[in-house]
Amino acid sequence: MLNLSGKNALVTGIANSRSIAWGITQQLHAAGANLGVTYLPDDKGKFEKKVLELVEPLEPSLFLPCNVENEEQIQATFDAIQQKWGKLDILIHCLAFANKEDLSGDFSQTSRLGFNKALEVSTYSLIQLSGAAKPLMTEGGSILTLSYLGAVRAIPNYNVMGVAKAGLEASVRYLAAELGPQNIRVNGISAGPIRTLASSAVGGILDMIHHVEQVAPLKRTVTQLEVGSAAAFLCSDLSSGITGQILYVDAGYEIMGM
Numbered sequence: 010m011l012n013l014s015g016k017n018a019l020v021t022g023i024a025n026s027r028s029i030a031w032g033i034t035q036q037l038h039a040a041g042a043n044l045g046v047t048y049l050p051d052d053k054g055k056f057e058k059k060v061l062e063l064v065e066p067l068e069p070s071l072f073l074p075c076n077v078e079n080e081e082q083i084q085a086t087f088d089a090i091q092q093k094w095g096k097l098d099i100l101i102h103c104l105a106f107a108n109k110e111d112l113s114g115d116f117s118q119t120s121r122l123g124f125n126k127a128l129e130v131s132t133y134s135l136i137q138l139s140g141a142a143k144p145l146m147t148e149g150g151s152i153l154t155l156s157y158l159g160a161v162r163a164i165p166n167y168n169v170m171g172v173a174k175a176g177l178e179a180s181v182r183y184l185a186a187e188l189g190p191q192n193i194r195v196n197g198i199s200a201g202p203i204r205t206l207a208s209s210a211v212g213g214i215l216d217m218i219h220h221v222e223q224v225a226p227l228k229r230t231v232t233q234l235e236v237g238s239a240a241a242f243l244c245s246d247l248s249s250g251i252t253g254q255i256l257y258v259d260a261g262y263e264i265m266g267m
C-alpha cells in the first residue's frame with residue numbers, strides 16, 4: 010500500500026552512509042519516489058564526491074549543492090525543481106548544526122554567535138525551505154523534519170540544540186496550520202540517538218545510546234532505516250490525516266519515567 014511512485018521528493022542532509030537522511034532516502038526510493046538530493050558544498054568538493062558515490066545507484070534526477078545559510082543556493086535548488094520536475098511532493102529537512110563547544114558544559118555559557126548559528130541552520134532553515142517549497146507543492150505535499158527528545162526535556166550536553174529543536178517543533182505546528190488548506194502536511198520525527206557525524210559532536214553521545222539500550226521498552230536504540238520507514242509513511246497517503254505532529258521513533262524511550 011505504501012506507494013510513492015510519481016512523487017518527487019527532495020532530500021536534504023545526507024553527509025555519509027550513517028546519515029539519517031540516507032536511511033530516509035533508501036526507503037523513499039524503495040517506495041518508488043523520484044529523488045532529488047542536496048549536499049552541503051565545501052571548498053574541496055569532499056562532501057559532493059562522497060554523497061554522489063552513495064546516492065548514484067538510486068539514480069536521483071537532481072543532485073544539487075545547498076548550504077541553507079546561502080540564499081542563492083536555496084533559490085537555485087527550487088528553480089531547478091521548477092524547471093526539471095514542475096512540482097514538488099515531498100521535502101525532507103534532515104539537517105542541523107551547532108558549534109561543538111555549545112554541545113557540552115554549561116548551557117548558560119552559550120555564546121550569542123553560537124546560539125544564532127544553531128538556530129539559523131537547524132530551525133530557520135525549515136521555515137525557509139518550506140516557504141520555497143509551498144508554491145511548488147501544487148498538488149499538496151508532505152514536509153518532514155527531524156527532531157530529538159532534547160526539544161522537550163533537558164538532556165545533558167544537548168544544550169543549545171534543545172532550544173533549536175523546541176523551535177523546530179513549534180515551527181512544524183505553525184507551518185502545518187498555514188499550509189494545511191493547500192493539503193500540504195508538515196510533521197516531525199523525534200528519533201532516538203543514533204551514531205552519526207552530527208551526533209558525534211554532542212558530548213557523551215555513546216552514554217546516551219547505552220542508556221537508551223537499557224531503559225527503552227525495546228531495549229535498544231533505532232536504526233536509520235527504521236526512521237526512514239516512518240518517514241516514508243509520513244510522506245505517503247497512508248498518513249493523509251496526520252499533520253503538525255511529532256512522531257517518536259525511539260524504541261519507546263520517551264514513555265519511560267525511570
Ligand SMILES: NC(=O)c1ccc[n+]([C@@H]2O[C@H](COP(=O)([O-])OP(=O)(O)OC[C@H]3O[C@@H](n4cnc5c(N)ncnc54)[C@H](O)[C@@H]3O)[C@@H](O)[C@H]2O)c1
Pocket residue numbers: 021022023024025027028029030048049075076077078103104105106130155156157158199200201202203204205206207208
Ligand atoms: N543522530 C541522532 O542521534 C539524531 C537524533 C534525533 C534527531 N537527529 C537529527 O537528524 C538530522 C540529521 O542528522 P544526522 O544525525 O543524520 O547527522 P548527519 O551529520 O549525517 O547529518 C547532518 C546534516 O546536516 C547537514 N548540514 C549541516 N549544516 C548545513 C548547512 N548549513 N546547510 C545544509 N546542510 C547542512 C550536514 O551536511 C549533514 O548532511 C538532524 O536534524 C539531527 O539533529 C539526529
